[in-house]
């Protein structure tokens with residue numbers, strides 16, 4: 001067997017955690033990442049028949065919560081209470097590789113959490129989000145949660161309306177509508193670590209790759225770690241520009257006609273129902 005600490009998927013994962021930490025998105029034990037692994041990329045590094053220990057799900061309703069659609073799937077997941085700051089220096093204690101057990105009520109630990117730890121408290125929200133994303137995008141592999149400073153600040157002063165929030169972010173730089181034409185979903189404040197917020201997040205994840213938890217942070221989903229990181233990075237930068245502008249008078253902004261030129265150039269399908277002008281709203285699919 002090769003040394004798992006040298007595995008490309010693990011190195012990319014831990015480097016991503018460090019980048020998130022350095023950007024101030026993951027103070028203390030804030031944030032968590034789950035990454036769906038392929039058996040082929042694991043088989044040279046781990047004996048997949050060796051289960052280190054079994055860990056039940058926590059914070060979920062034992063009868064209604066069901067991760068069985070993910071049975072047999074293997075995830076690399078940050079640990080509960082662990083600091084992103086330390087993930088790259090010490091992955092064996094701070095992250096784990098877990099397989100969803102038969103029945104979908106517990107996981108089989110294959111590697112990691114070596115000092116007795118367990119997966120993030122947001123594991124139910126992650127698993128439900130994976131199920132939701134996979135139902136609309138079979139290539140989705142990453143769910144990422146963090147507390148980006150500017151986006152969090154923006155949730156205190158901007159209306160919580162999804163269409164308005166998305167439109168404002170789109171206006172904050174030319175790239176935005178290209179990177180997240182699906183806009184952002186917005187959830188009211190809810191207690192974190194529960195299956196209730198997990199269900200609500202997953203429901204939004206069927207429509208959006210970015211879901212904002214008001215006064216808390218953001219969930220992002222994507223096919224790769226880079227794509228998901230880049231999505232949150234772009235949303236966070238837009239929020240930063242929004243905050244820098246503050247209450248100063250806007251003298252220039254991107255118009256919906258500008259958006260349309262970008263949409264045509266990049267051949268993307270935006271949420272036209274989030275537009276204001278009737279000529280664009282009527283292009284909405286629903």
Ligand code: 2HA
Nearest residue numbers: 029030031032122192
């Ligand atoms: O503990 O960010 O939402 C990590 C969190 C909880």
Ligand code: ZN
Nearest residue numbers: 030031146217
């Ligand atoms: Zn959080």
